Amino acid sequence: MASVGIARPLVSVRGLDGNSTGSNVALPAVFRTPLRTDIVRFVHTCIRLNKRQPYAVSELAGHQTSAESWGTGRAVARIPRVRGGGTHRSGQGAFGNMCRSGRMFAPTKIWRKWHKKVNIKQRRFAMAASIAATGVPAIVMAKGHVIDNIPEVPLVVDDKVEELKKTKEAVTLLKNINAWGDIEKVINSKRFRAGKGKMRNRRRCMKLGPCIIYKNDNGIVQAFRNVPGVTLMNVRHMNVLRLAPGGHVGRFCIWTNGAFRELDEIFGTYRRASSVKIGFRLPLTKVQNPDLKRLLRSEEIASVLRPSNRRCGRRSTQRKNPLKNPRVMARLNPHHSTLKRNKILEDERNVIKKLKKSEVGKKVVKKPVKKDVLKGGKVAKGAKVAQKRVK
């Protein structure tokens, strides 16, 4: 949306009952970071690889036999075969992948590169961008969170939340803020996972709900952790994987007062660099005012443009071919008609000329040519001429 320079509106802090306490916080500058979903997606996919545990096939698999090929002449394939019993088993270093109980092709090794290194700058950019996306209600709604009745986005709650001990209190708070709808959505989405994950201790899955970001854990984690769908994060240790789950920005976040204020410290503002992240300044937008409509209507631009032709003449519904349609041709090329006329007149003149020439001949030809003439008998003068011409 149109970000007017670096305007920082005030966000009011909500109390435990959901009503606004008196205090306000200026929106931290992080929320004005350009929303670079491409960077977020890239960083997300890379970072998600970093929690992987290696998997590999046993080194010895398929090699624990002493097998030798029987060679030729035995009417069997030349695959190394197990000694003794002679059952088809793969051999050491043999092409075991096609054999039953053989070694697989390219056995998986633990020294595969499991992790991906991401530049710090990119990681920080992604973090800032995903926080910024959290502050745009449209994006959060498009992600699927139910935030229709929330008092404000971003949602900031009084620090007393951090001291809650009981899940019951946590639930009451969420209901007071009208965030409970999102959690109901989570509860309704509990289902069995599709696929083999079921057999691998990942039987159930559900959607994600709000992410609660706090500054000091005085009980908040224990209070909220059993609420389905809720994720908890300390401001100082925030995770892109939680802020942009699936690589898609716009998770619904609930901030505590202290955490919200910390953001300016952690990420810095446009005026000062961050005190925590060394060498980090908030990324700038490429285009300060991306609102095209406004730009095109602004004085600076409109004064330079020619007045718009709203309706550049009616579009003709039918295009007429000038080569066939003389009127259209005349409209496009007025000289064409004179050219044409001249051509016609010239043609006529030529015709007349020809006629005259052939009339002289024609006159003779019209006279019945007697057989005598054809035989070469005495001919009238004109006839002679005609004969010549006829030839």
Added chain:
Amino acid sequence: LWGIIRNNSCYLLKGNGQTYSREPNNLKSKNSFRYNGLIHKKTVGIEACKDGKGVVLRTRNPHAKGKPSKTYTQVELKKGGRKTLSTIRKVIRGNRYRKDLKMAAVRRASALLQSQKPVTV
């Protein structure tokens, strides 16, 4: 914003070579910039009333930015076809509120009202 949401939202439905968008304030359920219900400062939404009679007209308050609970004003229109449609037209035209959506709103409302009529055999 549209650049982010256009290909990537929980409301997006793709299939059979068709693309739709299920968000609440989309008059044509079309996934397009103009009809999107989330992006614009002013949107028009028309839904059926919960009790099955009449239509709800929802408009968005352009000044309530970032306050989802206060963003929408709802009006229930229950007085019957002609009145409902003319109210919608007047609201949109009179307030110059998304005039480009006027016909879409009227059509959606009449479709909803039609579906609420008892089925005649």
